Amino acid sequence: MLKILKYSFYDLIRSRWSYVYFLFYLILGFVLLFLNNDVSKAVITLMNIIIVLVPLIGTIFGIMYYYNSKEFTELLLAQPIKRSSIFLGQYLGVAGSLTMSLVLGLGIPFVLYGLFKSDAIFDFSLLLVTGAFLTMIFTALSFNIAISNENKIKGFGYAVLLWLFMAVIYDGLFLMSLIIFKEYPLDTFSLAATMFNPIDLSRTLILLKLDISALLGYTGAVFKQFFGTDQGLIISLLMLILWTVFPIWRLSYKSKRQDF
Amino acid sequence: MYENIALGKSKFQYQIFYFSIMHYTQSLLAAIYFIIGTSLYANTIPICSSCKVTSIKKGIEIAKDFDTLLIKKGVYKEFNILIDKPLTLLGENFPVIDGEDQGEIIRIVSDNVTVDGLFIINVGTSYTSDYAAIRVVRSEHFLIQNVVLEKLFFGIYLEKSNNGKVYHNKIIGDAKDEYNSGNGIQLWYSKNVEVDRNIVQGTRDGIYLEFSDHITINNNISTKNLRYGLHFMFSNDDVYTNNTFENNGAGVAVMFSKRILMKNNTFKKNWGTTSFGILLKEINDAEIIGNTFEENTIGINVEGSNRIKYNNNNFIRNGWAVKILGACYENTFSNNNFLHNSFDLSYNSKLNDNVFDSNYWSDYAGYDLDKNGIGDIPYRPVKLFSYIVNKTPETIVLLRSLFMDIIDFSEKVSPVFTPDNLLDANPLMKQVK
Missing domain, CATH: 1.10.287 (Helix Hairpins)
Structure with missing residues (x-):
């Protein structure tokens, strides 16, 4: 598996896309800090970008890579290698290189602008951790879509739809249901609903740090328990891990049974 | 004197x-x-365990007007000490007066009394009378300074007493519930009193004013109080400046009062469902100038308050910087900084009679082509989302989601739910210094 991981990783690095991605974040980080000159404000702007862009790029990259390397995958399948290690190796290669681009690309400008002296370091590292999680999750989801769809156009369509659903439509439905059922106690429901969307989940995780004063404004024991203590942080992180592990498990499960 | x-x-x-x-x-x-x-x-009467006079009560009894009782270091288990002549009670190295939870400790009923440098503990708790560590009743020209109070019910209670000073005291309570705790410094029907450089924490209301006019409250630090750091009720023409209110149930509550000047205070970390930096209720003609509101759930909560000037304040990272709950007319907000608040302004009616002019809004995304330092397009401080959160509070979990940004944007372009004349026509491009 490691060999395939290494191969995919270097393959991506050679294909220059990782560089482009890395440079994009590098420039973004520098521009943000140059324009704001305020690390904590830049963290807020970055959060908006990470929540929207990272899943999108993870999805598109994952699905593209899978379809592109399909012939190579079929070649590998003819060899006496475990199927799960082929797919997991490829997946980890893609997710690893994307995560690295993200962390380095954003990390370097922030470190250069004196992050270690700023008190935003915890917010920022949380941002990077959620960014990494989102990359892993959405790449895994796109691999799942790709492995289930032979047809590339269909696969692409589903992948983009997945992103659109998670990033925008889900919140819209969520909001509508909250407004329609506002007569009922909704605090448990609203917290549960955030758990079923990794984007909302990462947003909540960052909100816990950035907007805690606003979140505590709502009267409700469940909210208070969740946002007021470390419970919120722990549960959100656990759910993110679950969101990562589950698609990876399905990927290896599916790859064993798939008829290529 | x-x-x-x-x-x-x-x-x-x-x-x-x-x-x-x-x-x-x-x-x-x-x-x-x-x-x-x-x-x-005046004479000085020393009081200590080995002196001629061993108790404070005895000392007061034998003292003549304008004498000084020099209380040496030691523990004095006394309560209901009545000071009925103009005396100075001067503590040396903070002698402890232990009330043993029996009741009130010092009651001043004479003019020109000074209490200085005492350490008073264990005031009794009562549900029928407000026992205080030091109570001043119908007296003038009193001075209470350098006193440390611990384990108290009420701290310093001024009752119909005018022209005095409460200076540099430290009041540390251990209040747990509102119903069985008292206030740190309470003024009731008192006028022209100066409350300066006190530290009050862990009481019900840090400083409480009722029917007290012309009071100046400066340089105090009021923290961790159950209810309010500072509380005005029916008190007019008061001034408070340079105070710090941190981590209270709510910072300052100003209710049913007129002409209050609030200047250069700091309100910090008042977190919770009913927590505010300042709560204004039925306040008229007040001025709120140069204050800093940092990380409060609500910076200023305004209800039924008119003709208030908000100038040069900083609102930094609050949940809601300003929340206006109706029946507020002719208020003006100018030259304030609104920096990274979750919501800059929340408004629950469609009618607006308040003026927002020349503020700096960190969320402002306009441009300044003529380079006069004023943005060329107006800023709308009320977001649609804050309107939705008012209606359905649970939606707060959708804060900063892409969907919300999209509908906020559409509301910004064509306001439907928020008052369309509520805007800052001259948003500043740079922070007000």
């Missing part, structure tokens, strides 16, 4: 010294001087 006495004494001692070097040439004069001195100037 007391300073004069002290000055007179040292001058007098100097004169004694002077005469002694003059080889008693004028010893007769000196003797006369001495006799006059003792009768004119």
Whole structure:
């Protein structure tokens, strides 16, 4: 598996896309800090970008890579290698290189602008951790879509739809249901609903740090328990891990049974 | 007044010294001087466990007007100490007066009383009378300074007492519930009192004013109080400046009062469902200038308040910087900084009669082509999302989601739910210094 991981990783690095991605974040980080000159404000702007862009790029990259390397995958399948290690190796290669681009690309400008002296370091590292999680999750989801769809156009369509659903439509439905059922106690429901969307989940995780004063404004024991203590942080992180592990498990499960 | 006495004494001692070097040439004069001195100037009565006088009550009993009781270090288990003549109670190295939870500790019923440097603990708790560590009743020209109060019910209670000063005291309570705790410093029907440089924490209301006019409250630090850091009720023409209110149930509550000046105070980390930096209720003609509101759930909560000026305040990272709940007219907000608040402004009616002009909004995304430092397009501080959150509070979990940004944007372009004249026509491009 490691060999395939290494191969995919270097393959991506050679294909220059990782560089482009890395440079994009590098420039973004520098521009943000140059324009704001305020690390904590830049963290807020970055959060908006990470929540929207990272899943999108993870999805598109994952699905593209899978379809592109399909012939190579079929070649590998003819060899006496475990199927799960082929797919997991490829997946980890893609997710690893994307995560690295993200962390380095954003990390370097922030470190250069004196992050270690700023008190935003915890917010920022949380941002990077959620960014990494989102990359892993959405790449895994796109691999799942790709492995289930032979047809590339269909696969692409589903992948983009997945992103659109998670990033925008889900919140819209969520909001509508909250407004329609506002007569009922909704605090448990609203917290549960955030758990079923990794984007909302990462947003909540960052909100816990950035907007805690606003979140505590709502009267409700469940909210208070969740946002007021470390419970919120722990549960959100656990759910993110679950969101990562589950698609990876399905990927290896599916790859064993798939008829290529 | 007391300073004069002290000055007179040292001058007098100097004169004694002077005469002694003059080889008693004028010893007769000196003797006369001495006799006059003792009768004119106050005595000092030392109190300690090995002195002639061992209790404070006894000391007060034998003291004449304008005497000083010098209370030496030690523990005095006394309560219901009544000061009924103009005296100075001066503690040396913070003597402890332990009330043993029996009731009130010191009651001042005379003018010109000074209490200085005492450590008072264990005030009794009662549900029928407000026991206080120090209570001043119908007296004037009192001075309470350098007093430390712990384990208290009420701390310093001024009752119909005017023209006094409460200076540099430290009040540390351990209040757990509102119903069985008292206030740190309470003023009731008192006028012209100065409350300066006190530290109050862990009480119900840090400082409480009821029917008290012309009070100045400066440089105090009020933290971790159950209810409010500072609380005004029916008190007019008061001023509070340079105070810090942190981590209270709510920072300052100003209710049913007129002409209050609030200047250069800091309100920090008042978190919770009903937590505010300032709560304004039925307030008219007040001025709120140069204050800093940082990380409060609600910076200022305004209800039924008119003609208030908000100038040069900083609102930094609050949940809601300003929340206006209707019946507020002719208020003006200008030259304030709104920095990274979750919501800058929340408004629950469609009618707007308040003016927002020349503020700096960190969320402002306009441009300044003519480079005059003022944005060319107006800023709308009320987001649609804050309107939705008012209606359905649970939606707060959708804060900063892409979907919300999209509908906020559409509302910004064509306001439907928020008052369309509620805007800052001259948003500043740079922070107000």
